[in-house]
Amino acid sequence: MSQATLAIRRISGHAGPAPGAGVERAEQVCKLVDTTTCIGCKACEVACLEWNGYAFSQTTFNNSYQTMPTTSWNYWNLIKFNEHEREDGALMLLMRKDQCMHCAEPGCLAACPADGAIVQYTNGIVDFQQQNCIGCGYCVSGCPFDIPKFNSNTKKMFKCTLCSDRVSEGLEPACIKSCPTGCLHFGTKDDMTFLAEKRAQQLRENFGMEKAGVYDPQGVGGTGVIYVLHDVSNPEAYGGLPKDPYIPWVVQFWKGPAKWIGNLAMLGGIIGVTLHYLRFGPKQVNGWKHKEGGKP
Amino acid sequence: MSVSQVVSPVRTGDASGDRIQRYSLGERVNHWIGGLFYIYCLVTGLGFWSPYMFWMVVLVGGGPAARFWHPWLGLVFFASVCWMCKLWFRDMVITPEDRAWHAAIDHYIRNEDEDLPPIWRFNWGQKIFFWLMFYGAILLLISGCGLWWVESIPWSLRWLRYLSVTVHVTAALATIGGFIIHVYMGTAMVRGGFTSIIRGEVSAAWAKTHHRLWYEQVRKGTAGRE
Ligand code: HEM
Ligand code: SF4
Numbered sequence: 001m002s003q004a005t006l007a008i009r010r011i012s013g014h015a016g017p018a019p020g021a022g023v024e025r026a027e028q029v030c031k032l033v034d035t036t037t038c039i040g041c042k043a044c045e046v047a048c049l050e051w052n053g054y055a056f057s058q059t060t061f062n063n064s065y066q067t068m069p070t071t072s073w074n075y076w077n078l079i080k081f082n083e084h085e086r087e088d089g090a091l092m093l094l095m096r097k098d099q100c101m102h103c104a105e106p107g108c109l110a111a112c113p114a115d116g117a118i119v120q121y122t123n124g125i126v127d128f129q130q131q132n133c134i135g136c137g138y139c140v141s142g143c144p145f146d147i148p149k150f151n152s153n154t155k156k157m158f159k160c161t162l163c164s165d166r167v168s169e170g171l172e173p174a175c176i177k178s179c180p181t182g183c184l185h186f187g188t189k190d191d192m193t194f195l196a197e198k199r200a201q202q203l204r205e206n207f208g209m210e211k212a213g214v215y216d217p218q219g220v221g222g223t224g225v226i227y228v229l230h231d232v233s234n235p236e237a238y239g240g241l242p243k244d245p246y247i248p249w250v251v252q253f254w255k256g257p258a259k260w261i262g263n264l265a266m267l268g269g270i271i272g273v274t275l276h277y278l279r280f281g282p283k284q285v286n287g288w289k290h291k292e293g294g295k296p
Numbered sequence: 297m298s299v300s301q302v303v304s305p306v307r308t309g310d311a312s313g314d315r316i317q318r319y320s321l322g323e324r325v326n327h328w329i330g331g332l333f334y335i336y337c338l339v340t341g342l343g344f345w346s347p348y349m350f351w352m353v354v355l356v357g358g359g360p361a362a363r364f365w366h367p368w369l370g371l372v373f374f375a376s377v378c379w380m381c382k383l384w385f386r387d388m389v390i391t392p393e394d395r396a397w398h399a400a401i402d403h404y405i406r407n408e409d410e411d412l413p414p415i416w417r418f419n420w421g422q423k424i425f426f427w428l429m430f431y432g433a434i435l436l437l438i439s440g441c442g443l444w445w446v447e448s449i450p451w452s453l454r455w456l457r458y459l460s461v462t463v464h465v466t467a468a469l470a471t472i473g474g475f476i477i478h479v480y481m482g483t484a485m486v487r488g489g490f491t492s493i494i495r496g497e498v499s500a501a502w503a504k505t506h507h508r509l510w511y512e513q514v515r516k517g518t519a520g521r522e
Contacts, residue, residue, distance in 0.1 A: 070451075113343075113344040113345070113347065113350070114350075114359050115347060115350060132359075133360075134344075134359030134360045134362070134363040135360060135363050135364075136344060136363050136443075137443065137446040137447060138344075138446075140446045140447050140457070141446060141454075141457045141458065141461060146451050146454075149447070150447050155360060155363070155364070240451075248454075248458050249458075250458035250459075250461055250462055251458070251461070254461055254462070254465060258465065259345075259346060262345070262465070262469050263346065265469060265473065266469070266472055266473075266476070269472070269473055269476040269477070270476060272476075273476060273477060273480035273484075273485075276405070276480075276485070277480070277484055277485065280405070280406060280407050281407070282484060282485055282486070282487045283407050283409060283485060283486050283487060283505075283506075284487050285487065285488055285499065285501045285502045285505045285506070
């Protein structure tokens with residue numbers, strides 16, 4: 001993607017048009033997680049730590065295979081394990097790789113007050129720039145997926161980068177690289193959507209999972225991570241994946257109309273007192289003779 | 297009342313001569329601690345409020361420093377409001393005289409002070425500002441703690457995160473409205489007011505004009521009512 005600007009446009013002494021001229025590159029990248037083929041091996045968790053240089057954290061045992069309750073500032077990729085009873089009584093172990101969803105309309109970015117602390121690249125990756133982060137935690141309120149996590153030592157926020165460093169060099173994210181079952185795929189959004197829909201169709205037609213489908217929530221403009229779910233009508237069963245995520249109304253109002261209302265009110269106040277001064281001037285007491293017994 | 301109260305630095309005046317003591321040293325120190333830390337919170341808060349005002353945060357040491365200090369110095373502001381309550385709580389109760397004054401507030405706005413009913417140590421507007429800051433400080437503190445430890449609010453109670461933002465911004469804007477009027481009146485509009493909160497003294501004419509009941513009290517040596 002980063003080499004897109006180096007695509008050849010014209011070539012000297014060349015017979016015919018430049019090879020590849022007019023070809024359009026899809027810039028939007030996407031990660032596809034097929035929960036139906038995940039075996040919960042956590043290779044992606046380890047690969048994420050390794051690539052990003054974090055040590056393995058203490059695990060929390062909570063009667064499940066899950067490493068810890070939620071992602072953390074130095075643990076960006078977490079398989080969420082959920083025991084789920086199907087309508088026909090069958091028990092299923094649902095496993096979903098939880099990480100930043102890289103929303104097209106990111107709530108964290110909308111909420112963030114610091115210049116350049118959160119950016120969205122043209123390839124769709126939403127990335128935190130810790131050198132600009134002030135550690136206010138507004139992104140925590142803005143995120144509909146509970147993803148940004150605070151490092152209380154450095155006072156900076158962290159989350160999955162979708163391996164923007166690898167992707168910019170034409171490599172796929174570390175988690176994708178490590179998956180042994182091929183349940184993780186990486187490519188353009190178009191290709192991943194095509195693949196996901198195809199897989200969902202296969203599940204519906206050949207495996208009797210009538211409710212299988214693709215999770216690509218439109219409330220946040222679609223996401224850079226999409227899931228194939230056995231039952232797309234019940235994403236909550238997969239460790240609290242919200243059914244219809246959107247940027248919280250309060251955050252939308254706070255970062256939108258409230259700015260105007262507040263700023264106009266403050267400006268109105270300043271203009272108001274200035275006009276008062278111009279019209280009525282100061283209250284002087286010195287030299288002013290008090291009228292005895294002013295009206296009660 | 298007693299002589300000791302006349303010369304006592306708290307909420308009384310020395311009525312001899314033309315100068316009357318309006319604010320004790322403690323009251324002035326308290327006022328300026330509150331003012332200073334309010335302004336710090338205001339400047340840093342406005343920086344976070346709008347990218348167009350972020351430069352104010354840069355002026356006071358940059359984003360991370362401002363984020364670190366805003367809540368702590370907000371606590372100092374809150375403490376100063378508590379102290380202020382101890383000093384002024386009784387003086388700030390709204391009395392029937394204040395209601396009469398409020399009914400005639402148009403005269404005050406038009407600088408027709410001779411047409412206003414007499415009042416005690418503080419006028420209705422000052423009292424309303426006090427209560428605005430009092431309740432504002434409480435709301436800012438509670439909601440500010442929600443913003444401070446936003447990650448500690450569990451996901452299932454995330455409405456508290458949103459409520460904290462709403463309350464903090466609303467309370468901040470309400471106090472800012474009062475603050476604009478307060479600063480304007482204290483500096484430009486009511487001449488003599490600014491010196492009184494710095495040096496502690498006003499002229500007898502000033503006291504007579506703006507706070508006649510209090511002035512008469514001071515003259516009689518009974519300013520420390522009750
Ligand atoms: C009483 C103690 C207070 C606490 C614990 C507190 C805490 C906080 C916290 C944690 C934030 C988030 C960003 C940051 O940390 O700077 C914040 C934002 C803010 N605070 Fe406070 N604060 C307090 C008092 C005040 C006061 C006195 C004001 C004065 C107006 C104020 C105005 C603001 C504003 C305007 C924002 C930004 C809101 C936005 O980004 O839209 N705060 N406060
Ligand atoms: S914590 Fe950092 S990234 Fe999150 S909103 Fe604040 S400045 Fe932005």
